Amino acid sequence: MSLLKTEHIGMTFGGLKAVSDFSIEIKENELVGLIGPNGAGKTTIFNMLTGVYAPTEGKVLLGETVVNGKKPYQIVNLGLGRTFQNIRLFKGLTVLDNIKIAFHKDMSYTTLSAVFRGKKFWKEEKEIEIKARELLGLFNMEADAGALSSNLPYGKQRKLEICRALATNPKLLLLDEPAAGMNPQETKELMETIAFIREKFKVSILLIEHDMSLVMGICERIVVIDYGRMIAAGTPAEIKSNEKVIGAYLGQ
């Protein structure tokens, strides 16, 4: 069964067609890369999948549900987590609070219970405290739990953002240029982290990336777009030798 399926989606901004006729299907436990030159429409596709934009054409299906026009938080609750190209952490809050916020939908106590510190409040708060620390522990970040997230080094900030997205318990994780701004060593660690996430959380991953060593190294399937259209799809080996792809990157 497919986790995510898009049927000929397109996005038009006024007279500009940013993306047109884009169809993709992602199955369980797959790792798919989305590449293309700058301005090809990769982030627009991400924004359509996550509900930031409603596609002007076509349908986005998450499992069986059509999610066109749903709000981003509703789509998150249906099992789609994401990270951002420019890291978007809650900078003024601690690492632990960053994760706890992502557990919001797993809690159900009311304002009244919170204000009077009822039984349910203590129970649920304790649960997510444990869950959040466990999650940080998996990424070797437990020692940073009390630190302000803006004080973390760059690589850890990326990791925390991924960690926070995982806290929403996604079935599919969208990573928007996770290796941006990383040195080769950090990129290597990131590849290990991504492999670990797939293993441990059984999620499918769709990632946008410019770092070819990362894309070619870990993706099972790659989709290439240019000028808002899909120009190729296939295994890394196929993509490497595809003339259209070489043309798009190097110019005809």
Next chain:
Amino acid sequence: MDKKVVSGYLKNITAIMVVYAIVFYLIQIKVINNYYNGILILAGIYIIVAASLNLATGYLGQLALGHAGFMAIGAYTAALFAIAVDLPKYVELVAGLILGGLMAGIFGLIIGIPALRLRGDYLGIVTLGFGEIIRIALLNLPFTGGAAGLKGIPRYVNFTEIYFLVVVVIAFLFAFIRSRHGRAILSIKEDEIAAESVGIPTTFYKVYGFVVSAFIAGVGGGALGFYQRILDPKKFNFMFSVEFFIIVVLGGMGSITGTIIAALALAFINEFLYSIDELRLVFYALTLIILMIFKPDGLLGRKEFSLIKLLNRFSKKTKIENAD
């Protein structure tokens, strides 16, 4: 609930009662005379309204410049209710304050839903306009007493009442902020797009936080009416809203204890500056400029004063000294 939490509660409650007893005693033996007693009560009202504004501005991150408007709605609702009915004092007081808060909350909802789509200065302008509309409406409505003011409000608020009202409001705010709802509100201030992407219904929490803020401002307004016994629409002007804003900025956006300190300080400074009224605003401006240069986050920034932590540090120190 574990033992630490309970003992923390007990310590805080003890401290609250001790402070109350001391101040109450000082009032009884006239060390604090009627004049200063009045300033203390006004300071309490300032604390309530400024803390509510801190929820909207410091925690939720929305520029709200119309809190005098919510206060006015709460004040007139509570006062008109108390004049209309004839019930025991505390029933009327509590019911009046809650009604005033509810009415302010309803108005908060009505203007919050459309206005919170706007951000930053645009929202500031809308809330500012709202405050002015309320003031003009109160001047012209048939049942508010118009420019002559609403008279004959019973005096239900004295030091004891305002003190415990402040305690309730502050306790409520602390509990509210340190919950999943509070974290959702904080996340919106930090990064709305990121908040939405981890499953926070941001529109709901923006409106919710704003309505709670309006509710508390309304309660503060009700208390003002029950203390002053007369309400004048002219008081609830734009400058009144700005005063609360200054308190929030001075104390630290996102620090309730900072707000308490700043509100107390400003209430007293205000009184001493009444003789040179025209220089009051100059003083405000100067204070803000100096603060922005030396402590741009406000007095406490985002930190909170905690009695428990202070006591713990103290007992640790004495333990070390004893060991030596």
